[in-house]
Amino acid sequence: MSFLRSATRSVRARGRRGITAALLVLCLPAQALAMHPPAPPQTPLREACEKEVGYRPEPGQKGKDAIWAATPDEFVTRMLRMAGTSADDYVIDLGAGDGNFAIAAARQFGARSLGIEYNAELVKLAQCMVRGSGAEGRARVVEGDVFKADFSRADVLTIFLLPHLNQCLRHRILEMRPGVRVASYLFSMGDWEPDDMTAMGLDVAFLWVVPARVGGRWAFREPGSGGAAFTVDITQIYQKIGGEVVDGGTRHPLLGASLRGDLLRFSFRDAKGVHQNFTGRVAGREIAGDLRAADGESAEVVATLQGGPRPSPWAEMAPRCGKFYGK
Numbered sequence: 001m002s003f004l005r006s007a008t009r010s011v012r013a014r015g016r017r018g019i020t021a022a023l024l025v026l027c028l029p030a031q032a033l034a035m036h037p038p039a040p041p042q043t044p045l046r047e048a049c050e051k052e053v054g055y056r057p058e059p060g061q062k063g064k065d066a067i068w069a070a071t072p073d074e075f076v077t078r079m080l081r082m083a084g085t086s087a088d089d090y091v092i093d094l095g096a097g098d099g100n101f102a103i104a105a106a107r108q109f110g111a112r113s114l115g116i117e118y119n120a121e122l123v124k125l126a127q128c129m130v131r132g133s134g135a136e137g138r139a140r141v142v143e144g145d146v147f148k149a150d151f152s153r154a155d156v157l158t159i160f161l162l163p164h165l166n167q168c169l170r171h172r173i174l175e176m177r178p179g180v181r182v183a184s185y186l187f188s189m190g191d192w193e194p195d196d197m198t199a200m201g202l203d204v205a206f207l208w209v210v211p212a213r214v215g216g217r218w219a220f221r222e223p224g225s226g227g228a229a230f231t232v233d234i235t236q237i238y239q240k241i242g243g244e245v246v247d248g249g250t251r252h253p254l255l256g257a258s259l260r261g262d263l264l265r266f267s268f269r270d271a272k273g274v275h276q277n278f279t280g281r282v283a284g285r286e287i288a289g290d291l292r293a294a295d296g297e298s299a300e301v302v303a304t305l306q307g308g309p310r311p312s313p314w315a316e317m318a319p320r321c322g323k324f325y326g327k
């Protein structure tokens with residue numbers, strides 16, 4: 001229930017309607033979606049493409065692991081915006097349907113994009129929509145199974161599948177580069193709390209930022225200096241971190257520790273009782289950043305991981321997901 005608590009907390013700022021929407025959606029069983037699947041507007045381009053490929057998908061029609069229903073256009077834009085999509089990004093939509101996310105990412109944000117869709121007829125329709133919308137060259141939709149396809153090169157992932165499918169993709173998402181943004185329409189990602197969410201009416205979408213792996217003991221020093229100035233012991237579950245600093249034989253808790261992608265921040269009181277703020281970037285077994293004291297003094301510091309990273313059971317494949325991976 002901690003996810004629900006946090007979702008509620010983070011929508012509180014967005015007002016009562018937001019809270020109601022989030023609670024309703026979080027409590028809505030997936031069957032409700034199957035009963036009232038969102039349908040896209042019937043545009044001249046869609047009609048022309050349906051004619052060209054001789055296929056008209058029905059909202060709610062069965063798919064390999066999830067039905068076809070379309071994220072409303074307004075929410076497609078909202079989700080891509082929430083993910084901070086730009087022309088530098090490669091956006092991949094998992095279960096691409098008629099290509100709406102791939103087209104919007106290319107047309108509205110100038111991104112390169114790829115949609116992965118299992119249903120061959122939907123793929124043909126999506127490819128026609130990509131051509132007709134002028135997104136060709138930047139957007140592509142291909143036939144594939146999201147559980148077999150390689151989506152590791154994405155900067156932004158968009159998903160409208162089902163809660164258990166999100167959970168079964170989660171360990172692969174957590175293997176991606178820190179900083180990758182993942183936006184899911186309606187559904188959560190198990191106990192991985194979102195970093196952000198957007199709600200309007202009954203619609204809701206969540207955003208996660210893939211966290212760097214920081215669990216372990218880090219020795220911090222000024223570049224070029226010999227021994228460690230202090231060590232930091234970090235515990236991690238997804239993007240939630242905590243721990244303590246060992247400085248001159250004394251231990252101090254990390255205060256206000258946060259991790260967003262590879263951006264790590266924490267504060268602590270050093271051995272002399274001075275409040276220190278650290279901000280830095282994590283790159284594998286190294287961290288580099290600045291240590292700024294409350295009295296205004298600042299220093300460049302680097303850290304190296306001591307020994308191995310801590311085991312991270314939260315990043316492993318969720319129970320009952322083996323069937324999607326032939327296990």
Ligand SMILES: C[S@@+](CC[C@H](N)C(=O)[O-])C[C@H]1O[C@@H](n2cnc3c(N)ncnc32)[C@H](O)[C@@H]1O
Pocket residue numbers: 062063064065066067068069070071072093094095096097098100101116117118119122144145146147159160161185
């Ligand atoms: C709910 S629709 C979302 C369509 C589109 N992404 C959107 O948000 O409007 C889910 C899509 O995933 C497809 N799908 C289901 N299982 C899949 C799988 N294992 N691999 C690829 N696509 C899949 C379905 O055919 C359907 O088009």
